[in-house]
Amino acid sequence: MKLDSEHLEILAAIVEQGGLTEGAEALGKSQPSVSRSMALLEARIGLPLFEPGRRPLRPTELGASLARLGGRIHRANKEASLLVQRYRQGLAGRLRVGGSPIFMDGVVASMIAEFQSRHADVQIDQSYGYLDQLEAGLRNGGLDVAILPLHPGQVPADLDFTPLLSGNNVIACRAGHPLTRTRGITLNHIAPYAWIAPPADSPLYRDLQRALKSIGQEDFRVNFSGGTLASIQSVLTGSDALTVLPYSVVFLSRRTIPLEALPLKIDHAERQLGILRVSDRQLPPAVRQLTGFLLIECQRLQARMDHDQQITRRRG
Amino acid sequence: MKLDSEHLEILAAIVEQGGLTEGAEALGKSQPSVSRSMALLEARIGLPLFEPGRRPLRPTELGASLARLGGRIHRANKEASLLVQRYRQGLAGRLRVGGSPIFMDGVVASMIAEFQSRHADVQIDQSYGYLDQLEAGLRNGGLDVAILPLHPGQVPADLDFTPLLSGNNVIACRAGHPLTRTRGITLNHIAPYAWIAPPADSPLYRDLQRALKSIGQEDFRVNFSGGTLASIQSVLTGSDALTVLPYSVVFLSRRTIPLEALPLKIDHAERQLGILRVSDRQLPPAVRQLTGFLLIECQRLQARMDHDQQITRRRG
DNA sequence: GCGTAATATCACTTTCCGCTATGAAGCTGG
DNA sequence: CCAGCTTCATAGCGGAAAGTGATATTACGC
Known part of the structure; x- marks a missing residue:
């Protein structure tokens, strides 16, 4: 015999609130609704949950015990709702970022640190690699996003590349x-x-x-x-x-x-440092949060670098 | 937003069993049923629970987390079912017995000890009192049963008296x-x-x-x-x-x-030691178990006493 | 590619939840 | 002890959703 978890939650609310009417109100339901739910539950277990013929409805021993379990269920359910909410806002979850070592260590790591200080419940798994490994990781689901320098022509068809910084x-x-x-x-x-x-x-x-x-x-x-x-x-x-x-x-x-x-012009591929991800897969919110965050941070960084270079050039 | 606990339980089963079909089987439901349940859940939270386009259905990070909570809900629910079962069989619950002190201490206590050794999860609250207090206790629900010596004429109309032993x-x-x-x-x-x-x-x-x-x-x-x-x-x-x-x-x-x-006949009221309870209230199973147990034990005791008295009489 | 197994979708019935309106039953104060 | 109030139960009804089997679709292994 399987009991309805919802019924147990309702029972818990009634017992906690000390009455069917109050319980219904606490649950945001009508009184007849919870009344019938309890009648159904009682009918299923074949035993009374409340002392019969008592106006301030008092639970039986069994009713009280089941109410405790109902409370446990309710708490777990509430936690699930909260988790979904936080996850939606990108405040929870796990995300896996891969990237080329130098760029990850030199630029991205400090930004990630800043990001994590604002999103404490996001777990970040970082890994290193170059294009081939990162591509494979993205395709097999081992990575959510990859951060690396890439030439626009190098971007595979099924992947999406968002430039972050000029890669000179x-x-x-x-x-x-x-x-x-x-x-x-x-x-x-x-x-x-x-x-x-x-x-x-x-x-x-x-x-x-x-x-x-x-x-x-x-x-x-x-x-x-x-x-x-x-x-x-x-x-x-x-x-x-x-x-x-x-x-x-x-x-x-x-x-x-x-x-x-050194102020020495060197030839270099027209690469850009950016974020690579699978085109059609919708990213978890935490990942979107991170990529958005990196985008903004890199724009600011780019602005500072441009500013700096102008000064250097003027000076030089 | 409130999630359906049932859905979370289904999710837990799917993740645990490693597949939608197996999960459905474990739950004793059809595959389309659980498939749609998951579709509904996904639609409600607006986020994918499973990696899209993967055959051995793999949960996303969020899916796995929710599955853990679903497992918690499932365990609580199962515990509730078990509790009801045990309660039904009189193997669990709390029961409140009141009785006259001498008889409780001298006869009933040892029987209760024996009863409790067989029904470990039954909690027994014992209290002492005489007719008036016991009656009140029965009527206001503070007592499930009372054990005391009573004359048949003394039994109130709304109460029920089951004799256990002659009260001489x-x-x-x-x-x-x-x-x-x-x-x-x-x-x-x-x-x-x-x-x-x-x-x-x-x-x-x-x-x-x-x-x-x-x-x-x-x-x-x-x-x-x-x-x-x-x-x-x-x-x-x-x-x-x-x-x-x-x-x-x-x-x-x-x-x-x-x-x-002493072998000295003394006059005494025609009382019998027995169990008093409210007539129309149906007793919790554990209480019925105890009263049944006491009835049998007292019958055996009565037989032993009768036997003993015959011998004494023959000897005396 | 093709076959197979797993999942999604469809069409339909049944169950149950939600509501309002209304009846019945305890508790309370005179 | 009765009136009135509060609290709970029941009735009737519309809609959401779970259940089913049949069937289409899709990913994976060979």
Whole structure:
């Protein structure tokens, strides 16, 4: 025999409110409705839930016990409603973000931290990877969104790409590096310095090759490679080595780490840093919240960078 | 917004069983039924519960969370069903028994102990009182049943009385009391001994007066009064005092306490020890179980007492 | 691609929930 | 002890939704 959970919830309300009429009011229903519900429940279990012939309706022992269980059901149900509400508003849930390591560490991580401070119940699972892995993750449902630099032509048909920031790379070095005091930097100035290389399978590594080729330096010396952004930053600030990084990463790093970008134009693919997601899948609200948040933050960041570059240009 | 608890339970079953069809089977419903229930639930919360376009139906994060709550609801509901079942069989519940002190302590308590060892989940609230209080308790719902000695003519119209034992009283003394070795006891033999009196408002006290009057002893010396059965037993065994007790109480006490009944016929009201209850109120199953149990136990006790008395008579 | 198994949809009946109106039954104060 | 009030039960009715079998659709494995 299966009891109707709704009936038990109504019973709980009646017992708690101390009367059928009050219970009905608390539930937002009419008195006859709850009366009949209780009659049905009593008929099903075949035992009285209330002492017969008593005006301030008093539950029997069984009625009281069932009311307690009804209360438990009610609380669970209410919690479910709340969960849905919070989930709707993007205040709860789990979301899985994948992205290219440097950009995630250098730009996105701090934004995610800010996002999480406002959405405490959102659990974020972050992972690293490049285009192929991220694409696969998106397709098999392992990822909700991916954040990476991408050329508009590279976007697969079934995926959607929302640009966040221009993806131009710069040659970065420690603040106070001899080259920062050099006017009109050329290949000859750069040649003596060793390079820090991003992971060999990363687009950034290819960018590095490309960039150096574009300024005429075909072969170059790598004295550190394979590290994450944190390692690269450490090596960079502790030596006179150079590396290639997205300008946005250098820009944000400067808040805490003494880095600078060399005013040397390098050729780079017309990529943009942005968010990749499956086109037709509707994203959970928490994910939409995050992407919206990142969009705004990146717009502000872009504005600050543009502003900064104007000043630099004027100065330089 | 209020979610349907039933829907959440269905969701839990589907997630647990790993499929809509299996879930439906586990719930004993048809597949289209649960399919539509889930469609309704999804429509109400406006968010997907399952990853779209996946064959081994996989819940979304929200779906999984709601399924957990659905499981909680299901467990509470199942517990309610079980409670009703046990309650039906008299294996659960609370019952309130009131009774006259001596009889409750001397006869009923041990039977209740036996009953409770078989019905562990039945909570028994015992209280003491005489006819007036017990009647009131029965009428205002504070008591389920009362156990007391009653004359058939005393039974109120709206109450029902089920006899358990003959209520004849005897004069009791310690085993080894001088009078137990006396043949053909008369008033003269008894006269020197002091009496232990039951509480002054108890029927037993009136019985004592009546009994002594019946054997010709109008005035008597009381050297202990007001105690419960346990006290009376202590005083009785530690002195040569006499008292009046129901024979059944003496009979059962003898198992552990050296008491004897004097073979002296005393006049006593034609009362019977029995169970009093409200006629038209249907009793909770646990109460019916207890009364049935007491009935059987008392029949056995009565048989043993009758047997014993025959032997005593033959011997005496 | 095709077959298979799982899920969604359809058409229809039954159950039950919601309401208003109204009747019956306790409790209360004179 | 009766009148009046409050509280609960019942009746009748419309609509939402759950139940069913039959059937279309879709994803997955080969």
